[in-house]
Amino acid sequence: MALDKFDLEILEILQKNNLTPQRDIGDRIGLSAAAVQRRIKRMRETGVITADVSVVDQSELGHPLTIFVEVELKDEQLKLIDEAKQLFSSIAEVQQCYYVTGDVDFILVLALPTMSDYEKLTRKLFFGNPNVKKFKTFVSMQSVKTTFEIPIIKK
Template sequence: MRLDAIDRRILETLQKQGRLSNQELSERVGLSPSACHRRVQRLEEEGYIKGYVALLDPRKLGRTTVVFVEITLSGQADEVLDAFEKAVARVPEVLECHLMAGTADYLLKVVAEDVEDFARIHRRSLATIPGVTGIQSSFALRTVRQTTALPV
């Protein structure tokens, strides 16, 4: 399915304000409510819209420390990669995990309450994953830009 200009406006609008009613969305994109509803359903069915979430404020939840962690593994065999991915998926403080090209095998985005909390996560969760041979952590000093909106 190809996206037309209206589909793109729907996606852009929903990324910024996912709780809009169908009536409000239809007014913003210039469609009747029924036509807008059909388009949103089609975008959901086609997989362009994966789901709807509430974005939480990490500061309100006491998660003020963001750490980017480079992980090096003992090897690149499928079983080593699979075991790591399954284990890291069970660590709730890991918000993102990316398989990388370059010197590190994986890059993680981790949230913690503070440096001591990250030390606990490092010691009890990350360092205990089988196959991990190296961990390099970088602390974010300030978040300059953060968005979940993709360009459409």
């Protein structure tokens, strides 16, 4: 889908606060609220906007640990890669899962209450998985920057 200047301006605003009233968006970019509504609807239908969510403080929900895990598979047959994708995607504690190039196959971002919970999860995801060759864990000491905003390149 081709995005014009107005679409990009709408996305820039929505990424900062998706509860911004369409009337306010229209006033800021020079469109009517109805035109803004149509554009947002089109961007949702075409998959440009994939979700409308609230970003929450994971510590406030009892998940203060952020853990990054590199996972290397023993066998990289497509069927086994797809099984790993399905498994990692099905675990609630896995906040993000990336299938990557390089020395490892996946990078996972986990949110967990305690290291004990992580140890239990490692048994399920890694030690109990015959196709996991090895995994390497990194525990975040502090979140310096976390954002879901994609920089808007204006044409």
